[in-house]
Amino acid sequence: MTKNFPDMQGPACPVPLQHKKKVVLGHGSGGQMSQDLIASMFLPPFDNPYLRANDDAGVVGVILDQGFGEEISGRLAISTDSHVVWPLFFPGGDIGRLAVCGTVNDVAMMGATPNYLTAGFILEEGLNFEVLEKVVGSMHDAALEANITIIAGDTKVVQKGKADLLYINTTGIGIVPPGLEISGANAQPGDIVILSGSIGDHGIAVLEARQELGFTSGIQSDIAPLNHLVNAILNVSNQVHTMRDPTRGGLATSLNEIARQSKVCIFLEENSIPIKPGVAAACEILGFDPLFIANEGKLIVIVGRDDADNVIEAMHAERYGEEAVIIGEVKPEPQSRVLMRTPIGSTRVVGILSGEMLPRIC
Amino acid sequence: MTKNFPDMQGPACPVPLQHKKKVVLGHGSGGQMSQDLIASMFLPPFDNPYLRANDDAGVVGVILDQGFGEEISGRLAISTDSHVVWPLFFPGGDIGRLAVCGTVNDVAMMGATPNYLTAGFILEEGLNFEVLEKVVGSMHDAALEANITIIAGDTKVVQKGKADLLYINTTGIGIVPPGLEISGANAQPGDIVILSGSIGDHGIAVLEARQELGFTSGIQSDIAPLNHLVNAILNVSNQVHTMRDPTRGGLATSLNEIARQSKVCIFLEENSIPIKPGVAAACEILGFDPLFIANEGKLIVIVGRDDADNVIEAMHAERYGEEAVIIGEVKPEPQSRVLMRTPIGSTRVVGILSGEMLPRIC
Numbered sequence: 001m002t003k004n005f006p007d008m009q010g011p012a013c014p015v016p017l018q019h020k021k022k023v024v025l026g027h028g029s030g031g032q033m034s035q036d037l038i039a040s041m042f043l044p045p046f047d048n049p050y051l052r053a054n055d056d057a058g059v060v061g062v063i064l065d066q067g068f069g070e071e072i073s074g075r076l077a078i079s080t081d082s083h084v085v086w087p088l089f090f091p092g093g094d095i096g097r098l099a100v101c102g103t104v105n106d107v108a109m110m111g112a113t114p115n116y117l118t119a120g121f122i123l124e125e126g127l128n129f130e131v132l133e134k135v136v137g138s139m140h141d142a143a144l145e146a147n148i149t150i151i152a153g154d155t156k157v158v159q160k161g162k163a164d165l166l167y168i169n170t171t172g173i174g175i176v177p178p179g180l181e182i183s184g185a186n187a188q189p190g191d192i193v194i195l196s197g198s199i200g201d202h203g204i205a206v207l208e209a210r211q212e213l214g215f216t217s218g219i220q221s222d223i224a225p226l227n228h229l230v231n232a233i234l235n236v237s238n239q240v241h242t243m244r245d246p247t248r249g250g251l252a253t254s255l256n257e258i259a260r261q262s263k264v265c266i267f268l269e270e271n272s273i274p275i276k277p278g279v280a281a282a283c284e285i286l287g288f289d290p291l292f293i294a295n296e297g298k299l300i301v302i303v304g305r306d307d308a309d310n311v312i313e314a315m316h317a318e319r320y321g322e323e324a325v326i327i328g329e330v331k332p333e334p335q336s337r338v339l340m341r342t343p344i345g346s347t348r349v350v351g352i353l354s355g356e357m358l359p360r361i362c
Numbered sequence: 363m364t365k366n367f368p369d370m371q372g373p374a375c376p377v378p379l380q381h382k383k384k385v386v387l388g389h390g391s392g393g394q395m396s397q398d399l400i401a402s403m404f405l406p407p408f409d410n411p412y413l414r415a416n417d418d419a420g421v422v423g424v425i426l427d428q429g430f431g432e433e434i435s436g437r438l439a440i441s442t443d444s445h446v447v448w449p450l451f452f453p454g455g456d457i458g459r460l461a462v463c464g465t466v467n468d469v470a471m472m473g474a475t476p477n478y479l480t481a482g483f484i485l486e487e488g489l490n491f492e493v494l495e496k497v498v499g500s501m502h503d504a505a506l507e508a509n510i511t512i513i514a515g516d517t518k519v520v521q522k523g524k525a526d527l528l529y530i531n532t533t534g535i536g537i538v539p540p541g542l543e544i545s546g547a548n549a550q551p552g553d554i555v556i557l558s559g560s561i562g563d564h565g566i567a568v569l570e571a572r573q574e575l576g577f578t579s580g581i582q583s584d585i586a587p588l589n590h591l592v593n594a595i596l597n598v599s600n601q602v603h604t605m606r607d608p609t610r611g612g613l614a615t616s617l618n619e620i621a622r623q624s625k626v627c628i629f630l631e632e633n634s635i636p637i638k639p640g641v642a643a644a645c646e647i648l649g650f651d652p653l654f655i656a657n658e659g660k661l662i663v664i665v666g667r668d669d670a671d672n673v674i675e676a677m678h679a680e681r682y683g684e685e686a687v688i689i690g691e692v693k694p695e696p697q698s699r700v701l702m703r704t705p706i707g708s709t710r711v712v713g714i715l716s717g718e719m720l721p722r723i724c
Contacts, residue, residue, distance in 0.1 A: 023489040028519030041494060042515055045502035046481075050513040058513035060478055062537060064426065064436030074426030076438075080480035080533055084518045116422055118442035119408075120531045122484070127385040132403060140407035151412040151420035152533075153404055156446045157390030158722060162526040169482045171442055171514075171533035175424060360520060 030248025031353025054261060055184050056106040056244060059176055075176040077112035079103055082169040086360040088135065090209035092220030095168060096138030098296060098362060101225045102247065103172040104146045108227040109243045111182040111234060112174030114146065119170050120154040124163040131165065146225035186241040187262035191330040192308035194301040196229065196315060197323035198274040199251050203293035203358055204282045217278035224297030229318045236314040239304030246298060248362055249353040252291035252338065254300060256352040260336045268328035268340040268350065292353045294361045302330060392610025393715025416623060417546050418468040418606060421538055437538040439474035441465055444531040448722040450497065452571035454582030457530060458500030460658060460724060463587045465534040466508045470589040471605045473544040473596060474536030476508065481532050482516040486525040493527065508587035548603040549624035553692040554670035556663040558591065558677060559685035560636040561613050562655035565723055566644045579640035586659030591680045598676040601666030608660060610724055611715040614653035614700065616662060618714040622698045630690035630702040654715045656723045664692060
C-alpha cells in the first residue's frame with residue numbers, strides 16, 4: 001500500500017498511541033469513540049447546520065418550483081445507515097429486516113413519514129444466492145410492514161475475503177409535517193421520558209447467534225419499524241419534543257446525547273426500566289450493563305408532562321408500544337448529564353459508552 | 363483476460379454453472395450479469411414503477427402538506443451507489459471524489475439539481491487515519507465543486523480482513539424541475555446522440571494504478587461532477603430526451619440500455635467517438651474494447667435534432683463538455699439495438715458487457 005502514498009512517508013507522527021492513528025472497532029461502537037471520530041474527521045470538512053444538529057436524520061428544506069414563478073417550501077428528513085451485522089441471521093431477525101427498520105426508524109424519529117428507501121448492496125464473491133434471496137425477502141416484508149417503497153438500488157461485488165458475505169446500506173427519505181420541531185435539542189425541563197419497551201433484546205439476540213452466551217436466553221431481537229408507533233404518538237400530542245431510537249450504544253448513550261444537545265439533566269428511575277430476565281441474566285454473566293446494549297425496535301419519547309398519559313395510552317394500543325413506560329423526567333440541572341436513582345435510593349451518573357462493546361451489532 | 367469471460371468462450375455451456383448459484387464478480391460489472399441479478403433477485407420482491415423505470419435515479423413524487431389542508435406535489439430524483447473502487451487512489455482521483463461525483467451525476471442525469479448527499483462509511487479495522495482524512499478531504503472538495511451538501515452520515519467498522527480499507531455509500535437527492543421528462547425510455551427516432559468527451563479514461567487510470575498496464579499511459583481518470591454541465595444543456599434546450607453517464611459497462615452498455623428502454627435503434631459512427639491515444643494503446647495491449655470501459659465524468663445526451671447544435675455549443679463552453687461531439691443518431695429500427703458504422707463503412711452490432719471486465723472499477 002505504501003507505494004501509493006509516497007507523500008505519507010514523511011516525518012514520524014509524534015502521537016504514540018495506535019488508536020490515534022488507526023481505525024479500531026471502537027470507532028464503530030456508536031459511543032464516545034464514534035462521536036470523537038465524527039467530531040475530528042467528518043465534521044470539520046463537511047460542517048453544516050444539518051450535520052451539526054446531530055440528530056438521527058438530517059432535516060433539510062426543499063423548494064418545489066411549481067412553475068409560473070411559484071415556489072413552495074417543505075422539509076425532508078433524510079437518514080443513512082450501513083448495516084454490517086454479524087451473523088446475518090439471528091433470533092428475531094436478519095440483516096435485511098435490520099437494514100429496512102434501522103433507517104425507517106431514524107427518519108421516523110424526526111416525526112417524518114418515511115416514504116422512500118434506497119438500498120446499496122456490497123456482496124462478497126461466493127455468496128450463496130439462497131442467502132441473498134432470504135435477506136431480500138426480509139427486506140420486502142419489512143418494507144411492506146413499514147409501508148415504505150424501495151425506489152433505487154445498487155449492487156457491487158468484491159473479491160472473496162474483502163467483505164463478510166454482504167453489507168447493506170439503506171437511505172431513507174421522509175416528509176416532515178409542517179410545524180413539527182422534534183429534535184434531540186428540544187427536551188425541556190419538566191418533560192417526561194417514556195421508553196417503548198424492554199432494553200437490550202437486540203444485542204443479546206445477536207450475541208446468542210454468535211454462540212457467545214454459553215446458554216440459551218430465549219431472547220429475540222426487537223427489530224421493528226416504529227413509524228406507525230410514531231404516528232400514533234404524534235396523533236395524540238403536539239408536545240413531543242424529542243424522539244430517538246437507542247440503537248448502538250444503548251439507552252444510556254442516546255439519553256446522554258439528548259442531555260448534551262438539550263443542555264438538560266435526564267433523571268431516570270432504574271426500577272422503571274424494563275429488562276427481560278434473559279437479558280438481565282446474559283448481562284450478569286457477561287459483565288455487560290444493559291443500558292449500553294443495542295436495541296432496534298425501541299424508542300425514547302420526551303414529551304410535555306401534561307401529555308404523558310395520553311402518549312402512554314396511545315402507545316399501549318400499538319403493537320410495538322404495548323410495554324411503554326415512564327422511565328424518568330427532564331430536569332434543568334446538572335446540565336448535559338444523565339442521572340439515575342438506584343433501587344436502594346442512591347443516585348448515580350449514567351455515562352456514555354466509551355469503547356467498543358459488541359462490534360458489528362447492526 | 364479470458365478467465366474473466368467464461369461465457370464468451372464460444373458456445374455457451376448448457377449446464378448451469380456455479381455463477382447460477384453464487385455471486386461472482388461479474389454480478390457487479392454493470393453489464394448483462396448485473397442486469398440479470400437485478401431482474402431475478404431484486405425486482406420481483408421490490409417491484410414498483412420507480413425501480414422498473416431502470417434509470418440512473420428513482421424519480422418519485424413528494425407531497426408537501428402546507429398545513430391548512432393545502433397540499434403541493436413535486437418530484438425528487440434519488441440515487442444510491444456504494445463505492446468499492448480499488449485501489450483507493452489513482453491518477454486523477456480517489457474513492458472520495460468518486461463517491462461524491464458518481465451519485466451527483468446519477469441524480470443530474472434525470473435533469474434534477476442535486477441538493478443533498480448522505481455518506482455511509484464502512485471502515486476496516488486498522489485503516490490509517492491519514493488515508494481516511496485524505497479521502498474525506500476529496501469528498502469535501504468534490505461536494506464544494508458540485509455545490510451539494512452532505513447532510514447525514516454513518517460510520518461502521520468491521521474487523522481486519524472483512525473489508526478492503528474502506529467502502530463508501532452515497533445517496534443523492536435532487537429536485538426535478540416541473541415539466542421535465544428525461545428518461546432512458548424517452549429517446550425518439552430522429553434524435554441526435556451527443557457524447558461529452560473521450561471514453562475509457564477512468565477505467566484505464568484505475569488499471570494503471572493497479573500496475574496492470576505494464577506501461578505508463580499518462581491517462582487520468584475523468585471523474586467530475588456533471589451537474590453544472592447538465593444545467594447548461596437544459597438552459598438551451600427543452601428537447602433533451604435522455605441523459606446518462608456511461609459508468610460501469612461503458613458507453614456500449616449505457617447505449618444498449620437506452621435502446622432497449624426506448625425501443626429504438628441507436629446508430630453510431632465509430633470514427634466520431636473520441637478515444638485518447640493512451641486509452642487506445644492500453645486497450646490494444648490488453649485486448650479490451652474501449653466501448654466497455656468505465657467513465658466517471660462523461661455523459662450521453664440524446665436531444666431533438668433541431669437543438670443538437672445549441673446543446674453542443676453550450677457544452678463546449680463548460681469545463682467538462684469542451685470536447686462534446688455528435689456520435690450518432692436514433693433510428694426507429696432495429697428496435698433495442700445499438701449499431702455502429704465502422705471506419706471501413708461496414709455496420710456492426712454493439713453488444714452489452716456480458717461478464718466481468720474490470721472488477722471494482724467504481
